[in-house]
Amino acid sequence: MEVDCIAFNETGYFSELICDYLDGKKELKPFYNRLPKLENFREQIEEKGTNFPQKNRKILVDSLRKQYANIDASDYTVSNINSLADKSTFTIVTGHQLNLFTGPIYFLYKIISTINLTEQLKQEYPNSSFVPVYWMATEDHDFEEINYFNFEGKKVQWNTKSSGGVGRLATDGLNAVFEVITNTFGETDNANYLKTLFQKAYLEHATLTEATRFLANELFGQYGLVIVDGDDSDLKRLLIPYVKKDIFEQLPHKIVSKSIAELESISDNYKIQVNPREINYFYLKDSIRKRIVEKDGTYFVNDTEIHFTAKELQEELESYPERFSPNVIARPLYQEVILPNLCYIGGGGELAYWLELKAYFEALDITFPMLLLRNSALVITEKQSEKVKKMDLSMADLFLKHNQLINKKIRKISNIDIDFSPQKKLIEEQFADMYKLAEQTDKSFLGAVKAQEIKQKKGLDALEKRLLKAQKRKLKDHVVRLTELQNQLFPNQSLQERQLNFSELYLEYGTALIPFLIKALKPLQNEFLVLRH
Known part of the structure; x- marks a missing residue:
C-alpha cells in the first residue's frame, strides 16, 4: 500500500470555512474549544470529567444494555459499554444517517477515524479509557436522502412510503433490493458475503434502526464500536431541562443567530450550514415527526391538529420525553448531555454547523467537544x-x-x-x-x-x-x-467517497478492506489521503 497526502485546501472540495478552521485561523477561535491535536486532549479530558454528571453514566449504560439486548456484541464492545460507568472513561463520537447498506463509503471512513483516534488516545493517556461511538440518526425523516446506494454508477433504491423518524420504519419491501443485488454482485466469495450481510441485516430485522445497528456491529464490532440510538425515553429524560430552555425561552435561536452573524462578519465566503428556528424540536409520535411551533401562546404540531397550552406541553414533555425530537441544532447538545464525549468527528458540512454552537453550549454549561474533520480518502486500484x-x-x-x-x-x-x-x-x-x-x-x-x-x-x-x-x-x-x-x-x-458504496471495494478486497483502511486512515493527520493498493 502506498499513501499520498494532499492538503485539504488544495483539493478544491472543502469550503473556505473548514480550511480556515484546519489552519487555526485566529478569528475562528471563539467558535471552537480546542483544536484536535493529541496534546490538547489532556485539558479536554479534565474539563469533561469535571463537568459530566456521574448519574448520567448509569442511565447511559443501562440504556445501551437494553439497546444491545438482541445483538451479538463482541466482548470488546460489551467491555466498552460497561466501562462507560467509570468516571475515567470517555467517548469519541461520529454520527451518520441510516443510509441503505451504509450509503456512500465515507460512512466507513467516519467510523474508522473514530476507532483509530480512540486507539491513539489510549497510548497517549493510559490512565483513561476511550470508547468509539457511532450515533445513529434514527430520528431523521429525510427518507429520500437515505433510501439508496450507488453501485457501478447506478442507483439501487428502496421504494416504499415513509413518514416520521426513519429508524422506526419497517423494512418491508427490501426483498426487492435484495433481488437486485443478488443479480448484480456476482457469485464470488466476496459477493456472497455481501449478499448474506444484506439479507441478515435488512430481511431479518423489523426496523431500519435494528438493521443498521446489526450492519454496523457486523462490520466494526470486533473493534469495540458502541452504537447509540438517541430515540430512547430514558436518555431523552436527561434532555428535559434543555428542551424547556429551547421551547419556552428560545435560547438557542437567540444565541446561535448571534454566532452566525459573527461568523459571517469574518468572511463573505463562509457558507452558513444551518439556521436555528424559534423552536428546535419536532414532535415525534407513531408515524409523524413534525415541527413544534408557537403562535400567540399556543403550541402547535405543524401540519397536524395537535396543539398544547404551555402547561400542557410541559406536562407532555415530563411524561413522554421520547416524543420530543431534536433538530440539527439541538441534536449535538443532546449527544453531549448524555455522553462523556471529548471529540466529534464529522464531515465538512457537519463541522460547519457545529462551529455555530459553542456559545450556546457555554450558556448551558455543557462542555463543547473538540471538532475533528473525518478522514477523507481516494482509493486507487493498481x-x-x-x-x-x-x-x-x-x-x-x-x-x-x-x-x-x-x-x-x-x-x-x-x-x-x-x-x-x-x-x-x-x-x-x-x-x-x-x-x-x-x-x-x-x-x-x-x-x-x-x-x-x-x-x-x-x-x-x-x-x-x-x-x-x-x-x-x-x-x-x-x-x-x-x-x-x-x-x-x-x-x-x-469525490469518490461521496458516490461509491463500500460494496464495490469489498468485491475487490474482501475481508482485507477494513483492516486496510484501519491501517491507512490517520485521524489527526489533517490531510486528504490517496491510497494506492
Missing part, C-alpha cells in the same frame, strides 16, 4: 495507478476540475507549436524583396511573383492543417483516456 503513471499525472492533478485538468494536460503534451504565422510573415518579407526586384527589371514578372507567394502560403496552410489534424487525433486519445480515468476516480465529478 490498474488505475498504472494509468496515472503512464499519463504522467501527479496526484494533485487528479483533483483539478475536469476542464482544468484537460487544459493542463494539453499544454503539457503539445510540445509542437502548430502555428505557421511566423513562417508566413517570413515569406511575405522575402517576397517583398522579389517585388522590388521585379519592379526594377520587368514589371510583367510581378504576377508570377504574386502567384508564387500565394502558392507557398497555400502550401503552408495545407501543411498546418494536416499537422493540426494529426495533433488533434493524438490529443483526443489523451483526452478520452484522461476523462475515463478521472470519471472512474471522481464519479459525477464528485
Whole structure:
C-alpha cells in the first residue's frame, strides 16, 4: 500500500470555512474549544470529567444494555459499554444517517477515524479509557436522502412510503433490493458475503434502526464500536431541562443567530450550514415527526391538529420525553448531555454547523467537544495507478476540475507549436524583396511573383492543417483516456467517497478492506489521503 497526502485546501472540495478552521485561523477561535491535536486532549479530558454528571453514566449504560439486548456484541464492545460507568472513561463520537447498506463509503471512513483516534488516545493517556461511538440518526425523516446506494454508477433504491423518524420504519419491501443485488454482485466469495450481510441485516430485522445497528456491529464490532440510538425515553429524560430552555425561552435561536452573524462578519465566503428556528424540536409520535411551533401562546404540531397550552406541553414533555425530537441544532447538545464525549468527528458540512454552537453550549454549561474533520480518502486500484503513471499525472492533478485538468494536460503534451504565422510573415518579407526586384527589371514578372507567394502560403496552410489534424487525433486519445480515468476516480465529478458504496471495494478486497483502511486512515493527520493498493 502506498499513501499520498494532499492538503485539504488544495483539493478544491472543502469550503473556505473548514480550511480556515484546519489552519487555526485566529478569528475562528471563539467558535471552537480546542483544536484536535493529541496534546490538547489532556485539558479536554479534565474539563469533561469535571463537568459530566456521574448519574448520567448509569442511565447511559443501562440504556445501551437494553439497546444491545438482541445483538451479538463482541466482548470488546460489551467491555466498552460497561466501562462507560467509570468516571475515567470517555467517548469519541461520529454520527451518520441510516443510509441503505451504509450509503456512500465515507460512512466507513467516519467510523474508522473514530476507532483509530480512540486507539491513539489510549497510548497517549493510559490512565483513561476511550470508547468509539457511532450515533445513529434514527430520528431523521429525510427518507429520500437515505433510501439508496450507488453501485457501478447506478442507483439501487428502496421504494416504499415513509413518514416520521426513519429508524422506526419497517423494512418491508427490501426483498426487492435484495433481488437486485443478488443479480448484480456476482457469485464470488466476496459477493456472497455481501449478499448474506444484506439479507441478515435488512430481511431479518423489523426496523431500519435494528438493521443498521446489526450492519454496523457486523462490520466494526470486533473493534469495540458502541452504537447509540438517541430515540430512547430514558436518555431523552436527561434532555428535559434543555428542551424547556429551547421551547419556552428560545435560547438557542437567540444565541446561535448571534454566532452566525459573527461568523459571517469574518468572511463573505463562509457558507452558513444551518439556521436555528424559534423552536428546535419536532414532535415525534407513531408515524409523524413534525415541527413544534408557537403562535400567540399556543403550541402547535405543524401540519397536524395537535396543539398544547404551555402547561400542557410541559406536562407532555415530563411524561413522554421520547416524543420530543431534536433538530440539527439541538441534536449535538443532546449527544453531549448524555455522553462523556471529548471529540466529534464529522464531515465538512457537519463541522460547519457545529462551529455555530459553542456559545450556546457555554450558556448551558455543557462542555463543547473538540471538532475533528473525518478522514477523507481516494482509493486507487493498481490498474488505475498504472494509468496515472503512464499519463504522467501527479496526484494533485487528479483533483483539478475536469476542464482544468484537460487544459493542463494539453499544454503539457503539445510540445509542437502548430502555428505557421511566423513562417508566413517570413515569406511575405522575402517576397517583398522579389517585388522590388521585379519592379526594377520587368514589371510583367510581378504576377508570377504574386502567384508564387500565394502558392507557398497555400502550401503552408495545407501543411498546418494536416499537422493540426494529426495533433488533434493524438490529443483526443489523451483526452478520452484522461476523462475515463478521472470519471472512474471522481464519479459525477464528485469525490469518490461521496458516490461509491463500500460494496464495490469489498468485491475487490474482501475481508482485507477494513483492516486496510484501519491501517491507512490517520485521524489527526489533517490531510486528504490517496491510497494506492
